Amino acid sequence: MSAPGNSTRAIFYALGANLGIFAAKLAAALFTGSGAMLAEAVHSLADCGNQGLLLLGMKRAKLPATPDFPLGYGKETYFWSFLVALMLFSVGGAFSVYEGLHKLGQPEPLEKPWLAVGVLVFSIVLEWLSLRACLQEINLAREKNSLWHWFKESRNSEMIVLFGEQLAALLGLAFALAAIGLSMITGNPIYDAIGTIGIGVLLIVIAVFVAIEIKALLIGQSAAPTRRKEIEDYLHSHPDTMEIHNVITLQLGPEIMVSVKVGMDPELRTGDLIRQINKIEAEMRQKFPEIKWLFFEPDNHS
Numbered sequence: 475m476s477a478p479g480n481s482t483r484a485i486f487y488a489l490g491a492n493l494g495i496f497a498a499k500l501a502a503a504l505f506t507g508s509g510a511m512l513a514e515a516v517h518s519l520a521d522c523g524n525q526g527l528l529l530l531g532m533k534r535a536k537l538p539a540t541p542d543f544p545l546g547y548g549k550e551t552y553f554w555s556f557l558v559a560l561m562l563f564s565v566g567g568a569f570s571v572y573e574g575l576h577k578l579g580q581p582e583p584l585e586k587p588w589l590a591v592g593v594l595v596f597s598i599v600l601e602w603l604s605l606r607a608c609l610q611e612i613n614l615a616r617e618k619n620s621l622w623h624w625f626k627e628s629r630n631s632e633m634i635v636l637f638g639e640q641l642a643a644l645l646g647l648a649f650a651l652a653a654i655g656l657s658m659i660t661g662n663p664i665y666d667a668i669g670t671i672g673i674g675v676l677l678i679v680i681a682v683f684v685a686i687e688i689k690a691l692l693i694g695q696s697a698a699p700t701r702r703k704e705i706e707d708y709l710h711s712h713p714d715t716m717e718i719h720n721v722i723t724l725q726l727g728p729e730i731m732v733s734v735k736v737g738m739d740p741e742l743r744t745g746d747l748i749r750q751i752n753k754i755e756a757e758m759r760q761k762f763p764e765i766k767w768l769f770f771e772p773d774n775h776s
């Protein structure tokens with residue numbers, strides 16, 4: 475079984491990095507008048523707010539179950555993650571495109587461009603360190619699978635959002651550095667405007683991919699395919715189960731619900747059958763500790 479990774483550690487690491495990057499970018503944008511730099515500053519500020527929302531979602535997901543929410547609040551983390559994806563699309567992407575179009579219509583020469591370059595290089599270093607911390611946690615979960623496979627199959631919405639954010643941030647910084655560099659070399663500020671638009675388009679594309687993955691979790695996805703297969707294989711191999719009729723799993727934040735219908739020895743007395751079911755349930759909870767709700771139904775047909 476793969477380790478889940480520490481989402482909280484990765485989020486706090488990213489939050490600290492983005493606060494420092496935002497302050498540096500904003501100062502550089504005010505001194506240089508760079509639209510690309512201003513777009514990057516707004517992006518970093520939005521990232522700080524986004525990481526706060528992810529932490530809020532993780533805290534809310536731990537609330538105990540109530541009569542109105544009998545399966546708990548685990549899926550609330552998906553709501554806040556989806557909201558972050560929307561903010562990445564609107565506050566980050568849409569603002570950058572707007573700022574770029576404005577600069578394209580009214581290009582202005584850059585002031586103190588070397589300051590902007592220095593801040594961008596500083597930001598790239600911090601963002602790379604933050605992304606590396608995120609990847610360390612992701613690698614614990616994905617094992618030998620590709621990043622794309624992990625992104626498509628992961629049920630950890632916070633890490634999906636955080637990875638998308640930080641990838642967009644690092645690529646956006648590269649766009650901004652290239653845009654300012656071309657403006658310095660050619661003396662034409664239009665490259666700064668084009669770079670700003672490019673950053674916006676990049677953020678929008680990544681936000682859409684992230685939103686699609688979180689939407690699936692909001693609707694109600696099963697446990698990760700590998701985990702689901704492990705549960706099915708366990709039931710198939712258990713000596714007290716004769717036939718597996720149905721296995722349903724549902725991911726609810728960090729926990730899962732499992733409902734199974736299995737064929738068992740029809741000659742068993744009621745008391746013995748109950749004891750066998752309790753034994754299987756206890757073994758399943760020990761082997762798969764993320765199972766919070768387990769519904770076990772013995773039957774002789776599917």
